[in-house]
Every structure is written in structure tokens, then in C-alpha cells.
Amino acid sequence: MQPRNMSMSGAVDLSAVKAAAEAKQKAEQARAQRAAQPAGQQAAAAVQLxxxxxxxxxxxxxxxxSAEVPVVIDFWxxxxxxxxxxxxxxxxxxxxxxxxxxLAKIDVDQNQMLFQQFGVQGIPAVFAVxxxxxxxxxxxxxxxxxxxxVLDQLIEAAEQRFGIVGTPVDPEQAAAARQQAAAQPQPPANPTLxxxxAALDAGDLGGAIQAYENxxxxxxxxxxxxxxxxQxxxxxxxxxxxxxxxxxxxxDNPSDVAAQLAVADLDLVGGHVEDAFSRLISTVQRTAGDDRDTARxxxxxxxxxxxxxxxxxxAARGALSRVLF
Structure with missing residues (x-):
């Protein structure tokens, strides 16, 4: 990865979502609302990094x-x-x-409109607002x-071009808030799930598969x-x-169904969902019998x-139906 120049010439036009002036105005309103909150609530809001x-x-x-502090978006x-x-x-x-x-974390599977709005081509993808x-x-x-x-360049650009410097947070206050949040009672979980x-996060894929099957x-x-x-x-x-x-x-072997399936798996893991689906639909279309069923x-x-x-x-289900029927 090469850090990008932080000039605003590379900015994505979000005017269809909300103009910057309106965002600033609403941010000022939000600041006023926070100022009216009790001190404890203000502290909690301040540490949501x-x-x-x-x-x-x-x-x-x-x-x-984004009118008060640079917001970095992690599409994942x-x-x-x-x-x-x-x-x-x-x-x-x-x-x-x-x-x-x-840092704003956006799950692309659950937020397709935002994924498309930003023109994300693959993940992880990182934007700033x-x-x-x-x-x-x-x-x-x-x-x-x-x-x-990249972050240092972003912060410098935000300060120089927009006068946005963020809001310093006391590390001890942030740590205390995190501990308080962690101490809140959690709903009971299925221990097997x-x-x-945990096995999936640890990379124990065999153990995860067995546990999910259980x-x-x-x-x-x-x-x-x-x-x-x-997964x-x-x-x-x-x-x-x-x-x-x-x-x-x-x-080299377009008729090799196993080879096409392997590439589709790589595409999906790499975030190229449409490419994975398209490859398998094409494989279903040009095969028959067991090979077609395997791809399907x-x-x-x-x-x-x-x-x-x-x-x-x-969309892919519709395309698959047209190929099959």
C-alpha cells in the first residue's frame, strides 16, 4: 500500500447523501446537546473512539x-x-x-447501500470523511x-484545510469507560456456539466446523x-x-469444475463477491450432470x-434460476 496524497482532489462526492455545510450545522447542534447532558453522559460520549x-x-x-473530528471508515x-x-x-x-x-466500522454485508455509495471495489477498504x-x-x-x-497525513490535511483538530481524550478516562462497558451484564450465550x-477466531477451522455442526x-x-x-x-x-x-x-482448464470452484472461493474471501458468483453461474451454465450439480x-x-x-x-439467485430453467 502506498499512502495517498491528502489533497481533497481525491474526495468522493457525497453531496447526494448530505452537503458538508449541513453536516457542520448538525454537528454544532449535536455539540450543544452534549453540553446540556450530565457530566457522566458527556464523558461516555467523549470516549467513543x-x-x-x-x-x-x-x-x-x-x-x-466529521465536522468535529476526522472519521476513518473501515469497510469489513x-x-x-x-x-x-x-x-x-x-x-x-x-x-x-x-x-x-x-474509527467507524461498517460491515459491508449488512450495509450494502453504504458499500455502493462509496464505490468500494474490495475489502478491507479504508476511507475518511x-x-x-x-x-x-x-x-x-x-x-x-x-x-x-496515512493517518498522520489525514489529520494534517483536516487541520490545515478545514481547521478540524478533533477532541483530545484522557486515556485514563477512556480506559475507565471501556472497563465500565465491559462490566455490564451480557445476555446468556450458547456455550457451544x-x-x-472462539475456534474460528483462533484459526482452528476443524474445531470450528465440528462445533457449528454440533x-x-x-x-x-x-x-x-x-x-x-x-465461513x-x-x-x-x-x-x-x-x-x-x-x-x-x-x-488453463476452463472445463475443470474443481479449478473454477477454487477460484470462486478465493474471490469470495478477497471480497470479490460478484466475481465469485458470476464464475460459478457460468460454470453451471456450461456443464451438465454431476459437474453441474457440484457447481450449483x-x-x-x-x-x-x-x-x-x-x-x-x-441477483445471483435470479441469474442461477435463468440458467437452470
Whole structure:
């Protein structure tokens, strides 16, 4: 990753979402509302350096806040392995920079409108929003020194061009707030499902698969377990794969169904969802018998990984139906 120039010439036009002037105005209103809050509530708001953002909260959490502090957006997904490398770096730096920027995490599977609005081509993808204007920073995982360099350039640009310097946060206050939040009672969890998630996060894919299967044996309709099982199986299939060799094998042997399936798996893990679906639909179209059924079943499995309500899944299901019938 090469850090981008922080000039505003690369800004994405968000005028269709909200003009910068309006964002500033609403941010001032939000500041006034916070000032009227009790001190404890103000402190809690001040230490929210990392926030999960959805489409409903985008205006308040990103556009309005961007008039006070640079907002860095991390587009990610649970199944994306590079995201799991980058996100902890961004979260740690958000705490370290102590209010000079805010990190907004957006799950692309749950927020397709935002994914499309920003023109994201693959994940992880990192953008910034300053005074209602969006700036693409970089795509893909990157080592911490390069991420720091980009963030430093962003903060400098925000201060020089917009006079936005963020709000310093007391590290001890932030730590106390996190401890208080962690101490809040949590709803009871399914221990087997929790063990499956822990195994998946630890990279124990075989253990995760077995644990998710155990959950589904007792609860066949458990959607969380179905999603986790699909993710674990997908990651196990691509584990240790040489991407260049896999893609070359598929290009050299278009009729090799296994080779096409392997590339589709790599595409999905890399965030190229439409490419994965398109490849498998084409494979279904030009095959017959067992080969066609193999490609069809794999495509349905990938639908489960992405989620049945995802617009890309809905579109691909329609395309698959046209090919089959």
C-alpha cells in the first residue's frame, strides 16, 4: 500500500447523501446537546473512539461527527481474512491517537447501500470523511507503519484545510469507560456456539466446523451457526492455497469444475463477491450432470456465507434460476 496524497482532489462526492455545510450545522447542534447532558453522559460520549455504524446511524455517527473530528471508515466483513489483520491495527491506533480521529466500522454485508455509495471495489477498504467530504485512503491490509503514515497525513490535511483538530481524550478516562462497558451484564450465550466462534477466531477451522455442526444438530434453524459453518468451511478450503497457481489452473482448464470452484472461493474471501458468483453461474451454465450439480451446490453454499438477504445474493439467485430453467 502506498499512502495517498491528502489533497481533497481525491474526495468522493457525497453531496447526494448530505452537503458538508449541513453536516457542520448538525454537528454544532449535536455539540450543544452534549453540553446540556450530565457530566457522566458527556464523558461516555467523549470516549467513543471506535463505533459500529449502520445505514441508520451513518448521518449522526459519520457525517455530523466529521465536522468535529476526522472519521476513518473501515469497510469489513466477518468472512474477510485481510480485514481481521487490518481492523485490530486501526482500532488500536484509534485508542492511541486519543481523539484525533474516530474509527467507524461498517460491515459491508449488512450495509450494502453504504458499500455502493462509496464505490468500494474490495475489502478491507479504508476511507475518511472530513466535514462531510469522503476521501479514499487505501484498500487491502497494510502494515502498521504505513497505516500510521496515512493517518498522520489525514489529520494534517483536516487541520490545515478545514481547521478540524478533533477532541483530545484522557486515556485514563477512556480506559475507565471501556472497563465500565465491559462490566455490564451480557445476555446468556450458547456455550457451544461461543466455542465455535472462539475456534474460528483462533484459526482452528476443524474445531470450528465440528462445533457449528454440533449446534446445528440441536438447532437446525440457527442462522448464526449456519453462517459460521459456511465461513469456516470456506476458510478451510482456501487455507494454504497458492492464489497464483489456483488462478492459472482455472484459466488453463476452463472445463475443470474443481479449478473454477477454487477460484470462486478465493474471490469470495478477497471480497470479490460478484466475481465469485458470476464464475460459478457460468460454470453451471456450461456443464451438465454431476459437474453441474457440484457447481450449483457450491454456489448455494457461498450464498449462505454472504447472507440470503444480500442484494448480490438475490441477483445471483435470479441469474442461477435463468440458467437452470
Amino acid at each position: 471506535v463505533v459500529d455504524v449502520d445505514e441508520a446511524g451513518f448521518e449522526q455517527e459519520v457525517l455530523q461527527r 466483513a466477518e468472512w474477510c481474512q485481510p480485514c481481521k489483520q487490518l481492523s485490530p491495527i486501526l482500532e488500536r491506533l484509534a485508542e492511541e491517537y486519543a481523539g484525533r480521529f474516530v 472530513i466535514a462531510g467530504q469522503a476521501l479514499p485512503l487505501f484498500q487491502g491490509a497494510a502494515p502498521e507503519p504505513q497505516v500510521r503514515q 461461543a466455542a465455535a466462534h 449446534v446445528l444438530a440441536d438447532e437446525p434453524a440457527n442462522l448464526e451457526a449456519k453462517l459460521g459453518l459456511g 469456516a468451511r470456506l476458510l478451510k478450503r482456501v487455507q494454504g492455497a497458492d492464489a497464483a497457481k489456483v488462478r492459472k489452473a482455472a484459466a 451446490v457450491r454456489l448455494l453454499e457461498l450464498f449462505e456465507v454472504v447472507g440470503p438477504d444480500d442484494p448480490r445474493v438475490v
